[in-house]
Amino acid sequence: MLATLVGFLRDFDKAEEATQEAFAIAAQRWPVSGRPANPGAWLTTTARNQAIDRIRRERVLAEKIQLLPVPEATVDESDDTAIFDDTVIKDERLELIFTCCHPALALDGQVALTLRALGGLQTAEIARAFLVSEPTMKRRLTRAKAKIKATGIPFAVPDAHVLPDRVDAVLAVIYLIYNEGYSGRVDLGAEAIRLGRVLAALLPDEPEAHGLLALMMMHHARRRARFDGEDLVLLDDQDRTLWDTDQIAAARAMLDQAIALGGRGAYVVQAAIASLQTADRIDWPQVAEMYRRLVELTGSPVVELNRAAALAQAGDPTAALHIVDHLDLDGYLYFHSTRADLLRRLGRADEARAAYRRALELATSTPERRFLTRRLDEL
Amino acid sequence: MQYALLIYAEPGYGDALPEAEREAVVADYSALADDPRTLTSAQLHPVETATCVRVVGGRTLMTDGPFADTKEVLGGVSLIEAANLDEAIELAAHIPAARLGGVVEVRPVVPR
Numbered sequence: 001m002l003a004t005l006v007g008f009l010r011d012f013d014k015a016e017e018a019t020q021e022a023f024a025i026a027a028q029r030w031p032v033s034g035r036p037a038n039p040g041a042w043l044t045t046t047a048r049n050q051a052i053d054r055i056r057r058e059r060v061l062a063e064k065i066q067l068l069p070v071p072e073a074t075v076d077e078s079d080d081t082a083i084f085d086d087t088v089i090k091d092e093r094l095e096l097i098f099t100c101c102h103p104a105l106a107l108d109g110q111v112a113l114t115l116r117a118l119g120g121l122q123t124a125e126i127a128r129a130f131l132v133s134e135p136t137m138k139r140r141l142t143r144a145k146a147k148i149k150a151t152g153i154p155f156a157v158p159d160a161h162v163l164p165d166r167v168d169a170v171l172a173v174i175y176l177i178y179n180e181g182y183s184g185r186v187d188l189g190a191e192a193i194r195l196g197r198v199l200a201a202l203l204p205d206e207p208e209a210h211g212l213l214a215l216m217m218m219h220h221a222r223r224r225a226r227f228d229g230e231d232l233v234l235l236d237d238q239d240r241t242l243w244d245t246d247q248i249a250a251a252r253a254m255l256d257q258a259i260a261l262g263g264r265g266a267y268v269v270q271a272a273i274a275s276l277q278t279a280d281r282i283d284w285p286q287v288a289e290m291y292r293r294l295v296e297l298t299g300s301p302v303v304e305l306n307r308a309a310a311l312a313q314a315g316d317p318t319a320a321l322h323i324v325d326h327l328d329l330d331g332y333l334y335f336h337s338t339r340a341d342l343l344r345r346l347g348r349a350d351e352a353r354a355a356y357r358r359a360l361e362l363a364t365s366t367p368e369r370r371f372l373t374r375r376l377d378e379l
Numbered sequence: 380m381q382y383a384l385l386i387y388a389e390p391g392y393g394d395a396l397p398e399a400e401r402e403a404v405v406a407d408y409s410a411l412a413d414d415p416r417t418l419t420s421a422q423l424h425p426v427e428t429a430t431c432v433r434v435v436g437g438r439t440l441m442t443d444g445p446f447a448d449t450k451e452v453l454g455g456v457s458l459i460e461a462a463n464l465d466e467a468i469e470l471a472a473h474i475p476a477a478r479l480g481g482v483v484e485v486r487p488v489v490p491r
Contacts, residue, residue: 154463
């Protein structure tokens with residue numbers, strides 16, 4: 001609904017105001033006159049009419065005080081009735097997504113705007129999710145909206161030659177939202193999956209959109225098993241009865257679709273890894289192979305670290321340690337915890353202890369600290 | 380909408396290029412100047428020629444050199460008319476400085 005209005009009005013603030021007014025009118029009228037047959041269309045039309053009235057009032061005011069005229073193009077009065085038909089209301093969520101995730105906006109602004117405009121989250125909720133004050137989040141949103149307006153960021157699906165880059169930007173924003181949720185705030189994770197579902201539906205031929213959705217669903221399905229009270233539980237030790245098997249099956253189907261579409265990109269490969277890890281018997285050599293592909297795609301030393309961990313699980317901790325010792329990740333907690341684990345497996349307890357201690361210095365969250373302390377005590 | 384494209388680059392950034400690439404750079408700048416969307420376009424003399432002017436207490440004070448002493452300097456300005464930011468960014472991306480270690484700052488112009 002907001003997407004339709006932003007598309008129609010070309011203005012976030014006006015669209016939000018009109019939406020709120022429409023809900024207020026519905027709250028007054030529906031209890032008296034009953035719910036309309038198509039509440040969504042009713043609300044959209046009412047909001048649109050509210051906006052038109054407002055633009056008219058402002059235009060009259062502008063004429064009176066001789067300000068600049070409101071552009072005529074924003075109001076098309078010829079099809080006021082047609083909009084009642086659901087099929088005529090244009091779905092402009094895709095345009096809205098690309099506007100919210102425009103790389104000319106600061107990343108934190110893209111994330112906030114996407115949650116506000118597409119997720120329908122309140123400013124206070126977004127502020128809580130990102131651990132900032134409400135005024136800070138409000139400023140962030142205002143800055144992003146002001147930049148869209150002042151710089152002429154288009155409300156449109158980008159041209160074909162820039163589309164791949166811009167799709168990547170959208171996927172990155174959704175994955176960022178998901179990962180915020182993964183660190184404990186489940187509601188954001190569910191919200192990111194909802195956004196991912198919308199995007200995959202709007203871009204049915206885009207394999208990476210399906211890959212990202214499969215990846216998020218795969219992780220989300222295991223979220224209840226990741227923590228035991230305050231404690232972090234590793235994949236090996238997770239209680240699989242806590243996994244959401246329906247969601248895992250749905251994620252696998254989504255992954256198959258992504259692969260059928262020719263998907264070989266980073267999200268598809270990550271989803272494939274997550275899928276392998278949910279199998280009854282994990283094929284670790286295959287996981288390591290997938291990480292090797294992911295290293296090729298991303299060049300990331302963190303991914304290389306994961307590849308090493310998979311190699312160790314596949315039964316070759318010596319080769320794994322060899323890889324790890326060549327990585328330059330000294331400030332990274334999981335580098336030291338992985339290294340510690342490999343040293344422990346190879347029976348080099350003193351070195352393992354030192355590595356766990358270094359990891360502990362870098363750990364910030366309570367579950368992580370407790371996990372590392374436990375491992376250190378076991379040595 | 381009108382946009383200003385502010386072209387920043389290290390002085391002499393094109394000097395070390397092979398002949399063919401230098402010609403491509405010249406051709407790209409000519410193409411920008413000749414583009415119907417370009418309202419005006421100007422290449423600036425080196426920063427050594429810059430003079431900063433302030434008026435303090437009615438007196439005009441001058442200092443030699445650019446306003447900000449940075450590695451990349453403002454070397455050119457282009458005023459363009461584009462449908463939206465994406466079109467402006469596309470024009471900016473074709474400016475040689477942007478691919479040769481410099482940067483093009485895109486700023487919307489306040490309509491008069």
